[in-house]
């Protein structure tokens with residue numbers, strides 16, 4: 271399949287031959303802050319890559335020097351100047367929640383390639399991805415407190431699970447910046463890379479995942495997410511159901527054949 275670039279107004283979607291699709295938030299002048307349109311476009315792009323049979327791994331990143339600065343506050347200040355009351359609950363439910371749920375439920379690996387600052391809902395989106403590969407220049411900021419809000423777009427659920435309650439609440443309450451090094455120490459970043467190799471190394475990692483047994487990777491994601499709300503005994507039953515499904519895939523047959531034939535497996539994602 272040839273590389274196909276579909277241009278949305280505020281993001282780019284590249285679906286190259288390797289099985290890796292890349293979504294780039296594309297409002298670099300405001301560090302890729304979310305206006306309404308960009309949030310709906312991201313929802314649409316995520317549905318597109320979820321359905322695309324050629325996409326077996328997804329990279330989410332930002333154009334320019336930032337990953338994403340969260341909600342576009344410029345549009346909020348215009349609303350305030352006009353005396354309007356912003357309905358933030360509705361905004362979160364309609365715009366951000368579907369993105370977070372999509373990132374967690376797409377049964378393909380999703381990598382946040384964090385090229386720069388990830389603030390507010392931009393950080394939440396990175397936290398919702400399966401992996402965070404960060405540039406040495408990346409940072410994470412729970413910016414919500416600075417504008418009098420609580421962490422949203424899932425941050426209050428995701429961050430404590432990633433780094434623990436105490437650290438997460440401290441970051442939420444102070445809004446202090448977590449640089450790339452600290453993000454790695456905290457287990458928030460899977461890898462830190464120099465800026466000049468961020469793209470190539472993230473692509474190599476994504477390609478490795480895209481060559482994997484995609485259905486099994488998707489089931490792993492489903493299992494890990496469901497495990498959050500199950501006791502061990504319930505989980506063991508659930509895991510057995512998922513393994514039943516994995517055992518019926520072509521990739522399982524290929525994996526076992528490759529082992530017995532002493533050759534590397536060639537998974538097709540089926």
Ligand code: T3D
Pocket residue numbers: 299300301303339340341342343344346358361362387389390391392411413414416417419422
């Ligand atoms: O409203 C709802 O729907 C509820 C949902 C809320 C979710 C949220 O995300 S709330 C939190 C919103 N985000 C923030 O509070 C972050 C605001 N930005 C910053 O604190 C800083 O920009 C950063 C720490 C992210 C980066 O700082 P720095 O010094 O590297 O860059 P800068 O100079 O501040 O920003 C560069 C440009 O981007 C600048 O524009 P200019 O002056 O060059 O024309 C700046 O205004 C713009 N920008 C950055 N963040 C936003 C933004 N413009 C609009 N909205 C932003 N969030």
